[in-house]
Amino acid sequence: MSYLNRIYSGLKPYTPGEQMSDQNYIKLNTNENPYEASEKARKYAQAELSKTRLYQDPENSRLAEAIAKYHHVNQNQVIITNGSDEVLYFIFAGFFTGEKPLLFPNITYGFYRVYAGFCGVNYREVPLKADFTIDLDDYTKGNANIIIANPNAPTGLKMEPSDIERILKADQNSLVVVDEAYVDFGGTSCIRLVEKYDNLIVVQTFSKARQLAGARVGFAISHEKNISDLKKIKYSINPYNVNRISEAMAIGAMEDQEHFEKTISKVIETREAFTSAIREKGFLVLDSSTNFVFAKHPGIKGKALYTKLREKGFLVRHFDTGLLTDFIRISIGKMEDMMLLADAFDNILREAGQ
Numbered sequence: 001m002s003y004l005n006r007i008y009s010g011l012k013p014y015t016p017g018e019q020m021s022d023q024n025y026i027k028l029n030t031n032e033n034p035y036e037a038s039e040k041a042r043k044y045a046q047a048e049l050s051k052t053r054l055y056q057d058p059e060n061s062r063l064a065e066a067i068a069k070y071h072h073v074n075q076n077q078v079i080i081t082n083g084s085d086e087v088l089y090f091i092f093a094g095f096f097t098g099e100k101p102l103l104f105p106n107i108t109y110g111f112y113r114v115y116a117g118f119c120g121v122n123y124r125e126v127p128l129k130a131d132f133t134i135d136l137d138d139y140t141k142g143n144a145n146i147i148i149a150n151p152n153a154p155t156g157l158k159m160e161p162s163d164i165e166r167i168l169k170a171d172q173n174s175l176v177v178v179d180e181a182y183v184d185f186g187g188t189s190c191i192r193l194v195e196k197y198d199n200l201i202v203v204q205t206f207s208k209a210r211q212l213a214g215a216r217v218g219f220a221i222s223h224e225k226n227i228s229d230l231k232k233i234k235y236s237i238n239p240y241n242v243n244r245i246s247e248a249m250a251i252g253a254m255e256d257q258e259h260f261e262k263t264i265s266k267v268i269e270t271r272e273a274f275t276s277a278i279r280e281k282g283f284l285v286l287d288s289s290t291n292f293v294f295a296k297h298p299g300i301k302g303k304a305l306y307t308k309l310r311e312k313g314f315l316v317r318h319f320d321t322g323l324l325t326d327f328i329r330i331s332i333g334k335m336e337d338m339m340l341l342a343d344a345f346d347n348i349l350r351e352a353g354q
């Protein structure tokens with residue numbers, strides 16, 4: 001007997017990357033940052049531990065103020081959520097459930113399809129071009145809401161804000177959501193366009209470049225009307241969605257610009273070195289503006305590569321569907337781990353007779 005409402009019987013939930021405990025893997029499968037969070041973040045969290053008896057400020061005003069200041073917007077243009085996944089959920093539930101169709105690329109963050117299914121959104125997945133880039137013409141026909149990850153996942157490819165602006169301009173009665181989870185690793189943010197376009201929502205996260213994946217903090221920036229609408233959803237579901245310890249950590253991370261910049265530089269330097277190293281081994285690697293690379297080798301299938309790497313103690317991500325099946329997605333870890341991975345590729349290719 002299932003007590004689940006029948007409307008959910010066909011639900012296809014998101015499959016998170018594996019979090020293994022059976023052995024010490026070099027874990028490069030969920031785009032986590034290999035460096036620890038700023039010491040300031042950890043210190044601020046410590047100071048909150050004696051206060052958990054009390055609910056936190058449901059607006060997370062101190063963090064909202066820090067984010068607003070950093071991005072040169074007003075505080076009422078910011079909503080803070082439990083990871084950016086939560087604000088994406090609020091957006092899908094609140095803005096995408098009407099008549100108007102929702103468009104997103106057929107290769108992108110897997111959660112868009114999941115939320116669309118869960119919320120009953122009328123959506124269409126638009127095929128990317130053969131080189132995995134977006135055909136702007138697909139998104140400028142009007143009368144459709146749009147969500148785009150920029151840079152995209154799992155491809156790692158970025159679009160310029162001028163291209164996003166073309167989409168925004170094409171139909172100012174439809175909503176355009178730009179998910180900038182990876183923007184700090186080489187993309188350009190569209191936040192400055194919020195001032196000009198009421199139909200833009202930019203989503204960012206503390207999970208990647210600010211090392212707080214396990215603290216769950218994300219946010220959106222938009223016109224104040226959109227933010228107050230999103231807050232209506234938040235206050236109808238879970239007003240205390242971002243706990244005080246996580247908020248304190250995020251404030252600490254915002255205050256430590258030096259740590260932020262230093263760790264981003266290290267990730268980018270490692271990404272470039274690793275990309276060159278494996279291209280020399282015959283891998284095709286897309287040009288990444290993120291903290292991961294999307295790569296394939298002509299001589300070995302993605303699934304086999306994933307399995308062999310796992311046997312050798314490396315966890316990467318393989319998506320066993322359609323166009324993605326030849327590829328693996330590799331998060332950028334510390335330089336020494338990435339060089340060990342490059343060496344493991346040599347062994348695997350040799351064993352495969354390549």
Ligand code: PMP
Pocket residue numbers: 031082083084085086109149152153179181204205206207213216217218
């Ligand atoms: N957007 C994209 C494109 C992502 O890859 C992810 C993380 N996997 C998220 C949003 C959500 O991240 P979080 O909820 O940790 O902020």
